[in-house]
Amino acid sequence: MHTKPRTLSESTALHTIADQMDHLFRAMLSSDDALRTPKCFRYITGQPHPLGNLAIFSRDATPDDIARDAAALRDAPLPTAILFLDEGTPAQRAAASALGFHHAESMPAMSVTPATLASTTMPDGYAIREVGPDDAESWSIAMSDGYGVPRGIGSLFGIDRAAQRLPGALRYFAAEHKGRMVATSTLCLHDGLAGIYCVATLPDHRGKGLGAHLTAEPLRTAWGMGYTTGVLQASEMGAPVYTRIGFRTHGHMELLVRIPQ
Numbered sequence: 001m002h003t004k005p006r007t008l009s010e011s012t013a014l015h016t017i018a019d020q021m022d023h024l025f026r027a028m029l030s031s032d033d034a035l036r037t038p039k040c041f042r043y044i045t046g047q048p049h050p051l052g053n054l055a056i057f058s059r060d061a062t063p064d065d066i067a068r069d070a071a072a073l074r075d076a077p078l079p080t081a082i083l084f085l086d087e088g089t090p091a092q093r094a095a096a097s098a099l100g101f102h103h104a105e106s107m108p109a110m111s112v113t114p115a116t117l118a119s120t121t122m123p124d125g126y127a128i129r130e131v132g133p134d135d136a137e138s139w140s141i142a143m144s145d146g147y148g149v150p151r152g153i154g155s156l157f158g159i160d161r162a163a164q165r166l167p168g169a170l171r172y173f174a175a176e177h178k179g180r181m182v183a184t185s186t187l188c189l190h191d192g193l194a195g196i197y198c199v200a201t202l203p204d205h206r207g208k209g210l211g212a213h214l215t216a217e218p219l220r221t222a223w224g225m226g227y228t229t230g231v232l233q234a235s236e237m238g239a240p241v242y243t244r245i246g247f248r249t250h251g252h253m254e255l256l257v258r259i260p261q
Contacts, residue, residue, distance in 0.1 A: 005227045006192035008111055014251030015059070017109040017231045018085035020195050021253075022056055024188055027165050029054075029156055040069040047150045050081035050104075050257045057084055063095035074099040074258065081257045083107075088254040101256035108239045108249040112230045114223045116246035120216040122175065123208045126182075128217055131172045135181070136160045139172055142181040146200025157186065157198055173218050175201075175210045183210040187218035194222035196232040211238070212245050 008016055026041050035042035035055075039062075042055040055070045066082070073080035082096050087106065122128055131139055136159040144154030155161070162170040169190055175183040182205040188195035196218060201210050219230040233253060234242050243249075 004192055005229070007113075007229055008193075008231075008250070010250070013111060014086055014109045014253075016191075016193070017111065017195075017233065017250065018253055020188065020190055020193055020231060021197075021233050022058075022085060023190060024166075024195070024197065025054075025056060028161060030165075035069060035072075037069070039065050042069055042072065044072065044076055044078070044080075045152070045156065046078065047152050048079060049149050049153060050079045050259075051149060052153050052156075053078050053080040055080075055082050057082065057088075057092065059085055061092060063091050066092060066095040067099065070096065070099050070101070074101075077260055079257065079259050081255060083256075084254040086254070087252050093254065093256070096256050099258070101258045103254070104257040105236050105255045106252040107236070107255055108234045108242075109251050109253060110232055110234055110239070110242050110247040110249050112219065112242075112245070112247045113228060116248070117216055117219060117230070118245040120209060120213040120245060122210070122213050126175050126177050126205075126208070126210065128173060128175050128213060130221075131159070131174050131181075133159055133163065135172075135174065138181045139174055139184055142174060142202065143184040143198050143200045146182075146184060146202050171218065171221070173214055175205075175214055177205060183214055185211075185214035185218055187222060189222065189225075189227070192227070192229075194219055194227040194230045196230060199232075199238070212241055215242065216245055 045052040140154035140158040144151040171187040174181045183201040186198040
């Protein structure tokens with residue numbers, strides 16, 4: 001166990017959940033040319049998707065910080081994005097808008113406990129298992145295709161990369177159907193919290209409860225290790241799934257994107 005399990009304070013829950021995401025992205029996505037300051041983490045991979053070219057701004061970033069540190073994203077001939085670790089202030093959002101970024105999503109920051117996590121099951125014909133280095137390529141492909149992002153992005157969150165950058169902190173799960181990986185998730189054990197990431201399901205296998213089970217089952221693994229709080233950052237589309245299995249929302253993070261014409 002990495003740190004003593006912790007519970008969330010309602011007054012700081014949003015910030016705590018957002019900070020875990022910031023930690024994960026800084027560890028997994030840093031490159032030699034990434035910008036890493038206390039107020040901004042920015043990376044540009046060249047992948048043709050906003051998730052591949054992103055700046056995450058801290059809550060105390062000023063409009064001048066945003067104008068300066070997101071300029072490289074404005075100038076890139078690629079889809080790019082800005083993420084605020086909360087809803088962003090009017091001045092922060094105005095600074096992003098001045099660079100050509102527009103609202104994409106308000107991403108709910110959510111948590112669950114053993115007492116509130118609902119029971120979930122796998123549908124007939126599917127099986128869930130924890131996967132390891134031998135499954136790295138298949139997992140990255142399934143995650144990318146499930147999210148509908150370039151496969152190069154899936155590899156940025158992959159098993160081999162985690163072993164080098166966050167050894168022991170990430171555990172990977174997949175659902176299989178007829179020997180093929182069709183859904184994925186990742187459990188991140190950091191700062192006393194069990195975070196869920198990379199929940200993705202191939203289009204032909206959606207609507208069967210795979211995402212819910214691939215969220216809940218890794219958390220049950222964490223409960224067995226002594227963790228008492230699960231957290232995640234949902235998309236607007238995915239949030240109802242998590243609400244149904246017992247998650248509650250503590251606030252939102254603001255995602256803005258810029259798609260060059």
